[in-house]
Amino acid sequence: MAIESVASLQTTVSSVSASAPAASTDEPASTVNTSSAATDDTAMPGGDRADVVIDDIFKASAYGDLDKLKEFIERTPSAVNQPDAQGYRPLQWACLNNRVAAATYLLSRGASADAADHTGQTALHWTAVRASVGTLEVLLRHIADIGLPAGGLDPTSALGDGAGDGAALDVPAHSMAAVRRLLELGDARGYTVMHVASQYGHANVVYHLAMRWNADIDGLDLDDRTPLHWAAYKGFVDATKLLLFLNASPNQKDKEGCTPLHWASIRGNIEAVNTLLQGGAKDSIYAQDVTGSTPQQLAAEKGHRHVAGTLASFRKSEERSKRVSSSWSAWNRIVTAMQTLQMAPVIWMLIIGLVYFFLTSVVNSALFLYHPLGLFGAIASWIVVGSSSIGLIFLYRTTTADPGFVRVADVYANSPHMREKGSSGMRARTGGSATVNHPALWSGEWERICVTCKLVRPLRAKHCKVTGRCVEHFDHFCPWVGNVIGRKNRRDFIIFLTLETIALVTSCGLALLRLASVVPAPGHPSGGGTFSLARLPQASSLVIFLVADFVVLLSVATLCIVQISQVCRNVTTNELANSHRYRYLRGPDGLFHNPFDLGWYRNVWDFMVETYEEQPQPLTSIVSSTMPKRVA
Ligand SMILES: [Zn+2]
Incomplete structure (x- = not known):
């Protein structure tokens, strides 16, 4: 050049x-x-x-x-x-x-x-x-x-x-x-x-x-601006993230009364605004500069509607959570518990309701007075009841499990490169440990910083906004389960889906067979022995069960197939949806390349049998070969 x-x-x-x-x-x-x-x-x-x-x-x-x-x-x-x-x-x-x-x-x-x-x-x-x-x-x-x-x-x-x-x-x-x-x-x-x-x-x-x-990292220039003011103002997200991670003061005011959030809002740097809010600049949303303006007002004045909207909704959710925690009444406690469980109670009621409906309309309806189940029908019924019930146990496990929350102690205990030698100032800032010293940061992997949890995430972890914590092998947050699906509960989740799919398919099949056998009893005035559509209204509950069963089957089976196919490829839903964000999922040609895919057989085996075991050696070598150092 x-x-x-x-x-x-x-x-x-x-x-x-x-x-x-x-x-x-x-x-x-x-x-x-x-x-x-x-x-x-x-x-x-x-x-x-x-x-x-x-x-x-x-x-x-x-x-x-x-x-x-x-x-x-x-x-x-x-x-x-x-x-x-x-x-x-x-x-x-x-x-x-x-x-x-x-x-x-x-x-x-x-x-x-x-x-x-x-x-x-x-x-x-x-x-x-x-x-x-x-x-x-x-x-x-x-x-x-x-x-x-x-x-x-x-x-x-x-x-x-x-x-x-x-x-x-x-x-x-x-x-x-x-x-x-x-x-x-x-x-x-x-x-x-x-x-x-x-x-x-x-x-x-x-x-x-x-x-x-x-x-x-918090030095002041002549206008009392810190490096964080500058990084936020210029919209440099990596630098903003790093400074927050190193415990830079997020709410420092300059001579004009502006915090870093004011400057990011003035410039409309939405990513910097989000990073600051996640990284502890909450107080800045209420801060007023010398003219009495908050960041939200400045963003609106400058025409950054997206930023102003983000700040407004953040402020609202902050105020809501403050209200809930300040009025700690019994009702609030119930509401909070329900919010934590999300749609999980609905799924429980749905499954139990379907089983009950199955027993009353398919297995033991008055309609089938003269049509016993037979051995096949009996086995099928037991499969339905058994799979649904055992499925519920796995659902319970999925909901209540630790999905693989990342803890600071785990991250650093597992890293052989950690030094206790961090500089004294840094040690003071980070509460006595040199936890900010991480090989991933020396390699410039800034995207692995979580400013909320104040840690460097393991490679496949992601911060979950609902639970407010980083989760290893983050797959997705499932409102139906009321928990994140991550490294430690995805196996239970997939077993739950598989068992429910088996129950739904079997009950659907049995209901269809029973429907076909809805024939008038011998000696009935309509002339027994042959199927007639005219009999359908009498079998209405059976038909309603079939429709409901089929609708649930469609969604559960789809999710089940998608999850199993991802396990076969050793990839998570999040990684597939956001692959462009992850450097480790890009090959030398810049296209999608999954370094964790060891072939479907090995992937499934590892997932089912060794799901909690890390294999740092092969993964580290694969990943480091595809990630050039940014500092070079
Ligand atoms: Zn986090």
């Missing part, structure tokens, strides 16, 4: 500070710079620079031409810290473009790591513009003076040594103080490196800074 002139880089970089929200909430969008450097990859490493003449130290740094760089500095050693015509230094150019070798060389030749340009930005600010994690690490290690690992940092890993393990570095306290000064150094508008990373939506930089260097 052709690289544009260095001058174009200067424009994109200076746009970092030009992209602040306006001081007034009226016209925030007018100052938003849409041509952010984050989307401009023309100057990324590895580009073709055949058409660029490296004729000064700045270009040599920006393009990482180490030979030329050495040549220039050898000739004029003082040039290492001299700014170009716009006031930017060689180290800034090298850091912007993640030129690890060039940055290392410049530092070794005396380049000042904390020198600021006329906007107050240092080379560290510039690393956050294009997520240049390699040079970020070089800079901070240089400040901490802990040196580089043998052989230098590997620029392809972007994390240097120990890439992916996410351990915080052991840095002596006095060195850490110097690092903290640089991390907290604000530019002319008070933006720290964490602000810049959030402004460009680089979740990997935010994570790296927080976990490895214990950077403050």
Whole structure:
């Protein structure tokens, strides 16, 4: 890819500070710079620079031409810290473009790591513009003076040594103080490196800074805005999610009284709004800015009707649940219990009612006074009664079971990569454990963060909005069962469906046979012995049973067949419906590919016999081969 002139880089970089929200909430969008450097990859490493003449130290740094760089500095050693015509230094150019070798060389030749340009930005600010994690690490290690690992940092890993393990570095306290000064150094508008990373939506930089260097995620700029304000305002959902997961303050107000939710609402960023609401910004829906406006009012003013509607319905449901919990009367308790069970009582009544109806209208009706069931009929009747009853036991188990709720302790106990070495600040934020340190996050799998449960979900888990918790192998929430169908109760659910299908088919068949045998008794005035439609009204209850039975059979059997076919393919309803959202369900060609499908026989066996057993080895290897690291 052709690289544009260095001058174009200067424009994109200076746009970092030009992209602040306006001081007034009226016209925030007018100052938003849409041509952010984050989307401009023309100057990324590895580009073709055949058409660029490296004729000064700045270009040599920006393009990482180490030979030329050495040549220039050898000739004029003082040039290492001299700014170009716009006031930017060689180290800034090298850091912007993640030129690890060039940055290392410049530092070794005396380049000042904390020198600021006329906007107050240092080379560290510039690393956050294009997520240049390699040079970020070089800079901070240089400040901490802990040196580089043998052989230098590997620029392809972007994390240097120990890439992916996410351990915080052991840095002596006095060195850490110097690092903290640089991390907290604000530019002319008070933006720290964490602000810049959030402004460009680089979740990997935010994570790296927080976990490895214990950077403050709630730092304030000159308008009292936190990185979360910025990520929400810009609509960067991954960064918003990550900051909330790292326990950033969701309801912090800036100088205008605006919370992150205000800014996301002003911009109409519906995904950011939803993420904030799920991640603890509930109080912000009532918060008023200096003009007295709530996020909902601002969204409506700006014409973001969808956002205003979402906020209004969230507010309503919050108020409803508050009302219910505050008036804890007996009636409310019953209502809450019924709400939890959803339609489950209806299904119980339906099944018991159908069995009763079956016994009275098919098996033991006065209509069949002269038509005994016979052995076949008796067996069929017992099958119907037996299957329905045992089915109800499995329904009960499905409703009352833990469907596979994810617990924080489980997630971390099962992860061999967990370190208890998380930085002290992070430990304090997360209640004493380094639970935010997760290999999936070092690989950039932000979609696995649950901001509500504050955990990194196992691969096939999903957050259930009804139960408010993450569920392993989430299939769907079934209102008829009154529970989520997940890893630990799907087998019971399918057995229930199968037993009920058997009962419904058998009762339907028997009812049809009985209908055919509705013939007048011998000696009847109508002339016994032959079937006549005229007799149907007398068999009305039998006909009604048949219709009801058939309708229920259609829906239950369909669900049963769908579920069994999914088990044969080792896929969940949720995965099929939302496959586009899951990276692990995409093959190298970008099409749907299920890495868990081991063939129908093996799938069914695993499901029926080893359903609670994890098989981390094959799955991990399959999945990691299809998921490239995003931080690279
Ligand atoms: Zn959750």
